[in-house]
Amino acid sequence: MAGSPPAASSSREARGPAAPGALLTAPDVARVVDRMAHQLIEKAANGLADLVLVGIPTRGAPLARRLAARVTAFSGTPIDVGTVDITLYRDDLRLRGVRALEDTVLPAGGIDGRLVVLVDDVLFSGRSVRAALDALRDLGRPRAVQLAVLVDRGHRELPIRADYVGKNVPTSRGQSVRVRLAETDGVDEVRVTEPEEPAAGTTGEAR
Amino acid sequence: MKRHLLEAGDLDRVDATLVLDTAAQIEAALTGREVKKLPTLRGRTVVNLFYEDSTRTRISFELAAKRLSADVINFSAKGSSVSKGESLKDTALTLEAMGSDAIVIRHGASGAPHQLASWVRGSVVNAGDGTHEHPTQALLDAYTIRRRLGRLEGVRVAIVGDVLHSRVARSNVVLLHTLGAEVTLIAPPTLLPVGIGSWPAEVSYDLDAVLPKVDVVMMLRVQAERMTASFFPSAREYSRRYGLDARRMAVLGDEAIVMHPGPMNRGMEIAADVADSVRSTIVEQVGNGVSVRMAVLYLLLGGAPS
Amino acid sequence: MSSYLIKGARVLGGDPADLLLRDGRIAAIGESLSATGAEVLDATGLIALPGLVDLHTHLREPGREDAETVETGSRAAALGGFTAVHAMANTDPVADTAGVVEQVWRLGQEAGLVDVVPVGAVTVGLRGERLAELGAMADSAARVRVFSDDGICVSDPALMRRALEYVKAFDGVVAQHAEEPRLTVGAQMHEGDRSAKLGLTGWPAAAEEAIIARDVLLAQHVGARLHVCHVSTAGSVEILRWAKARGVDVTAEVTPHHLLLTDACAEGYDPVFKVNPPLRTDGDVTALRHGLADGTIDAVATDHAPHAVEDKECEWAQARPGMLGLEQALAIVQDTMVETGLLDWAGVADRMSVRPAAIARLAGHGRPLAPGEPANLVLLDPAARSVVDPAALASRSRNSPYAGRELPGRVVATFLRGVPTVLDGKAQR
Structure with missing residues (x-):
């Protein structure tokens, strides 16, 4: 499978393979990413040259890279990729405590005048996206900003919507949506967990 | 991270490395940017309580706090109630009553930051105390x-x-x-x-x-x-x-x-x-001072201990 | 005057006996005493010691009545089991004239809780320049016999020699605060590993030992008595042992806090632990305990040093040195000397009553508990334990280094010439 991540799942056995009951399994994730890549190519009618995929760490960053790789595979156009760490822009530091910062990396030419597509794993309250928009504002002036997410689980607290959605997942507020990716967690899967279920390692919790 | 930074011994290897890594990330994030300011500490108040003249250190802390969007109050011993004999403790309680979240203190007496930390709820950062630590x-x-x-x-x-x-x-x-x-x-x-x-x-x-x-x-x-x-x-x-x-x-x-x-x-x-x-x-040390102090303020003030 | 019959007290920790106190004296000691009209005190399990004598107390009056007065300090002393205290001369004005020492003496009489014996300053204004009128103080109503510039060392060797010589005329003694001032400029704590780490200017042991060594040689040379205040180092104990072996007429005291606490207490920079001489190391504490046990150190003296809150709730370097001691002295000695097996209760009586009274030439104190002797005594319950609460102290100040510490022993009663100054652990006036 061309879209499969290179991580050797055998060496990451400790973290566990995708158990039955996952909302999305590894093949599902690959399919969803492929579909989103096609949508991006269709919508970017003005040409892919000024497109930049900017991932929101932690799991938005590898997603952006995968998406870019698929867009390139389907269109033949190389795509710029970046990451923007939003930790210092969050409005919930007081509640959640400090965390280690991650990289902010932009293409050499910057983002001025370009089409920036923010990439994240889960869209929930919208606060991460707001923080990312604030961070982008300090980094340059894109022509337009769009949003791509692997999972949209609803419960927005801000007037934000995604332009590209891998999968809409109706959830209750108390549930958690856990995204695991090979690059960060050793395996691709998405699952919905109930509040009482213990967290399975450090997985991408919907923010 | 502990709540205060009073001496180098407050940092174990993990915490010290976290400060340095955070400083590097902050420096990278701000390099080449037009807007050298982050909204991280909006609404927080940092007091620079300086009992000794040290323009260099005070400016460095002031810049660090401002680049993180904190409100900064400079309280210098000269021309303040301190010179009228107000005790360190009374000054500390006054500043806290005014809503300070962190106090950056420079003092000629070794141990003054330790005492301050025992009197206030907010974070205390030692910006040099006597012949003790910096x-x-x-x-x-x-x-x-x-x-x-x-x-x-x-x-x-x-x-x-x-x-x-x-x-x-x-x-x-x-x-x-x-x-x-x-x-x-x-x-x-x-x-x-x-x-x-x-x-x-x-x-x-x-x-x-x-x-x-x-x-x-x-x-x-x-x-x-x-x-x-x-x-x-x-x-x-x-x-x-x-x-x-x-x-x-x-x-x-x-x-x-x-x-x-x-x-x-x-x-x-x-x-x-x-x-x-x-x-x-x-000269490089001076510039690095701002990044490192931003990292310290972020890690101490960024949120509740996780 | 009412009489008291104390039933079943263990005199100096020995077998239980009854003591009859009448007309200010011990009328009888024996088994199953009875006396009509005497108030009976059940002292089962309590130990009777002669009333304690403190050679080193700061009562702060005149001058700093906000920190302590003769009356509040006397009450603290009585509660600690003392029947006599020596009030140090560093008051404002300094006790360097007959007028000031008589005033302090009279205030003590009025308070009536302990005999307050003024210490006279050696030099005018404690300035170390010329001798105060030592003879006039000796001849005053206060009958001063102990002279000290405590807090400040009489560092000029010629002046010290003259002082040692001069007080021989009235059997006085110079109590030296041994601190070579040129070696302790700006000093904040014991000089060693911890001062290096804490960045507090060090107070080297040698600054104390050098003065003691000099003074014992001077005392021997002029044939005078010397008393060394608050010895704090192992080296000082060694020098004193050497001097006594040579026949020098030297005596020395140690404070309760130097028997218990070390420079580790400075680590939180809490100025309640700032004291002069400073808290030393574990090795010093051990040497002091053994020096006290073998008699090299003659006496325990509190150096009770009350300070107002503002003088202690401040930066370490700005804080005044000194700590409270009167009310916990006996408990610390029980803790560090008795319960460690270094001293029995007779030894405690010797170091806290008999010898200090002898050093100060104090008649009527430090006497044996025997018929005909003045009824100055303390009853303590060695089995009691309690946690020190500074707010509950009788002293006007709160700078106790023992706050929150559990200590053994409780002073149940103190009698001054047959009159109870403390009963059931409560001051009687």
């Missing part, structure tokens, strides 16, 4: 070394000068040891404290013997008034035995760097041509 200076020094040399583990550092009265030396010995560097302290015996044997550092009286073996030479400020108290016979003799001049700099290894926490006594502990050489990180 932990953010040590952090920025470690940061500078790591940037220049790419590592701290096994780096050989010579700290030269008035160790006895130096809070910079105390903090650096502790922090550099925590981070895996090897420290040698060099001074006339009169300027080394009794009890130095318990420090995690080597001691030498001979600068020329040590210089060829080190990666970093950190020169400490030596105040001329020490001469009147017979810590050494004359500025000339001090400079001759313990000053860093071009001749001595020439025996350093190719990659070795020269540091100074400032302010310098050019011609006393460091020759002008050394201070201005390519080996010198003195």
